[in-house]
Amino acid sequence: MGLTTSVPGPERLDEFVMRNVDVVSAQEQSALRGGRLLVAGCGSVGASLAEPLVRMGIGSLVLADPESFDLHNINRQACVLADVGRSKARVLDERLHAINPYLDTTVYDEGLTEANLEASLTGVSVIFDAIDAASSPWVKYRVHQLAAERRIPVISGFDFGGKAVLYVFDYRRKKTRPFYGRASEEAHREGRLSECLTWLGYTHFPADFLPVISDRMVTKQPWPQVSYCVLAMGALGTRCVLELLMCRRVPHIVAFDTHMKMRGRFARIAQVAKVPLRLVDALVAAKKGPSATPAVAQVSPVDAVLAAHPVLRSVIEAMVLAPSPHNCQPWHFTVLNDREIQIGWDRSRALPAVDPEGFAIAYGLGCAIEAAASVADIGFRHSEQEDILAPDYVAGVLTVHGLKADGYVRARGLLESRTSNRHRFIDVPVADEVGRRCDRLVAPFRSRAVVMKQSNATLYRMGHRGALDLFRSRAYMDELFDFMRLSRKEVDADPTGFTPDGLGLGRAETFAMALLRRLAPLRRALSPLGLARAMAKNATATIRSPSSFALIATSDFTARGRIDVGRAIMRTWLELTAEHLVCQPIDFPISTPQGRDAVAAMFGLTSGERPVVLLRVGRAKVLNASRSPRRSIASFCAIAPDFHAVATQAHNVADEVLA
Structure with a gap:
């Protein structure tokens, strides 16, 4: 009799990776969820990191391989006997979805070709090149050629x-030719294998494998490969992908020789020498005994209700990842029943x-609604209220139909990865199609998204003038400093506002701001x-x-229109994040009527359209060390009295049943 198991819902996503905690940071986990990896070749080398990356929590994969499994693949590839004769890419896709059914994948079982190469790179943040240079040298070259043009890092595994040796071609760091110029286009076109592999160098071949290399270069027989x-x-490869997703520098060559590690002597001696000291530390810790029994934490009514309705909790968790002015986090959510949430503000x-008019607050509410829409199937019913500052104002009611099964992992990762990056960027042109797609995506909100190159010097001068006017205002400065959280203690006390990392401040600047x-x-x-x-110059x-x-611009200046343009802002930002931008x-250039008019003319807006938000866009050189702080989920929420009574009764009945 077989066992039947139910598939856990996407609201339990964090449980999938909870054992990563304290080894993989929260920011690294978000980068994985928001990452998209192209695995070019799904045999032993390519599949070797696909499965561990999925178990680690990566959100999206592109799998490409034209081959099918043979019996001789069993010794080291991710297949079983029943898979012989089946597509490698399809089998790997099924295996990965068996691990995480909410994974976002695209499969090219015809392999990479000139016809699909451009499409396969869409939204890709890292490429793992496991293409056989002997059978597909030109495709291998074209992958590196396009990656170099688009500044996408490539890992080639041998x-x-x-x-095991990884050759990391971090094309983000410098504009260069494919394979760093160490192999020619002509050699790949003509399939001259030895010349196609000159970029491998000679210093990383293990001595016991050199005779095999010599033989295979002549006979063209398959390379021997073993499972370990x-x-x-x-x-x-798994760690290397994570480092690249975090925009960290990785050595050009990363290698591990299992044979040499078995023969090593000095490394073993060094480890043995550390045993006495570590043993003493362990004995001292054991003698201290266990810490006092902690007090049982009190569960708030809000937490109890949300624990009983994990889909609602997941949606609210997504909404509070939205941006807000000064990171003030103004949202107030009233849970009306098991499907509806009323959206207001504190x-x-x-x-x-x-x-002063609450427009930016409305944009923040719209961003939160769109954050919910990115991870769940929702409906939103606007209220008829127009005065955003009215004490009883609510934006409307959000109806949750369920979490999105398709692509939920990546959508959550993109939300977690989205942040305001105040560092210098790698100047990568944004593809015209990306700009057109952003504009199409915001059209339902009666908004415009114009993505383009503009004069940085002109916008800087306009921004400096706008910033100078604001920094000369006592009220603005007082409010700005009130929202600065310049130490860990301050963030813990009130996890809102600006942190030094978020503002791009060094230690000296942080000290000066505190003073x-x-x-x-x-x-x-x-x-x-x-x-x-x-301060204007620095900002x-x-x-x-x-x-x-x-x-992002709008022609609808009603309260509903401002909520909708907030959704347009969030949708655009997430789309750009999905492109790994x-x-x-940078609102200073549009902080005055004159600035808005000038920017509208620069970006080709019509007379009835007004700029709302201006974003600086590029490829990250450096990521923020941490995400912007967030208050607890319960602090944003209230439970409608009727629903609270029903939920409490249901909770009590459940406790009695369990008892």
Whole structure:
């Protein structure tokens, strides 16, 4: 009799990877969920890292391989006897979906060809090149050629007997030719194998494998491969992909020789020498005994209801990942029943200096609604209220039909990865199709998204003037400093606002900001003496660095229109994030009527359209060290009295049944 198991819902996504915690950081986990890897070749080398990456939590894969499994693949590839004769790419896709049914995959069982190569690279953040240079040299070259043009990093894997070697071509770091110029286009066109592999070098071939290399270069027989080397390849490749997703530098060559590790002596001696000290540490820790029994945590009514309705909790968790002005996190959610959430805002989070009319608050509410739409099938019913600042204002009611099974993992990862990046970017042109797609995506919200290159110098001058006007305002400065969280203690006490990492501040600058915040009279005295000008220069400095821009505009200035343009902002930002681009909102150029008019003309808006948000767009050189802080889920929520009574009764009945 067989066992039947139910598939856990996507709301339990975090449980899939909970054992990664404290080895993989939250930011790394988000990068994995939002990442898209092209596995070019799904045999032993390519499949070696596909499965561990899925188990680690990657959100999206493109699988390409024209071959089918043969009996001789059993010794090291991810297949069983029943798979012989079946497509490698299709079998791998089924295996990966058996591990995570919410994985987003695209399969090319015809392999990579000139006809599908461009499409296969869409949205890809890293490429793993496991293409056989002997059978498909030109396709291999074209993958590197397009990756170099698009500044996408490529990892090429080789296993030499017992040694797994990764060659990392980080085309983001410098504009260069395929294979760093170490192999010619002509050699690949003509299939001259030895010349196609000159980029391998000579220093990383293990001595016991050199005779095999010499033989195979002549006979063209299949390369010998063993399972334990494939596993080593998967371990190295998995971590290497994660490092690249985090925009970290990776050595050009990463290798592990299983044979040599078995023969090594000095490394073993060094490890043995550490045993006494570590043993003492363990004995001391054991003598201290266990810590006092912690008090049982009290579960709030909100947490109890959300625990009983994990889909609603997942949607609310997605909504609070949305951006908001000054990271004030103004959202207030009232759970009406097991499917409906009323969307409002907390008046204590108002920004009277920077947002006196509440327009930016409305944009933040719209961003939260669209964040929910990215992970769930929802409906949204607007309210008829127009006064956003009214004490009883609510934006409307969100109806949750269920989480999206298809692509949920990546959608959640994109939400977690989306952030305001205030560092300098790698200037990568945004494809015209991406801009057109963004504009199409926001059209249902009566909005425009214009993505294009513009004069950085012109926008910098406009932004500097707008920033200078704001930094000369006492009310604006007081509000800005009120939202600065300049230490870990301050973030823990109130996880909103700006952190030094989010502002791109170094230690000296953080100390200076803390001093100016504490000594408000000094700050006000220094403002006309150059402080305002210095802060404006610092706040707008990155606008001068090369980048593209995305302008979101609307012609609907009703309360409903402002909610909808907030959804357009979020949809555009997530689409750009899916293309592995990072964004920085730079509202200073459009902070005055004159600036808005000038920017509207630069971006070709019609007379009835008004700029709402301007984003600086590019490829990340450096990622923020951490995500913007967020308050607890319960702090955003209230439970409607009727539903609270029903939920409490159901919870009590469940407790009695369990008892």
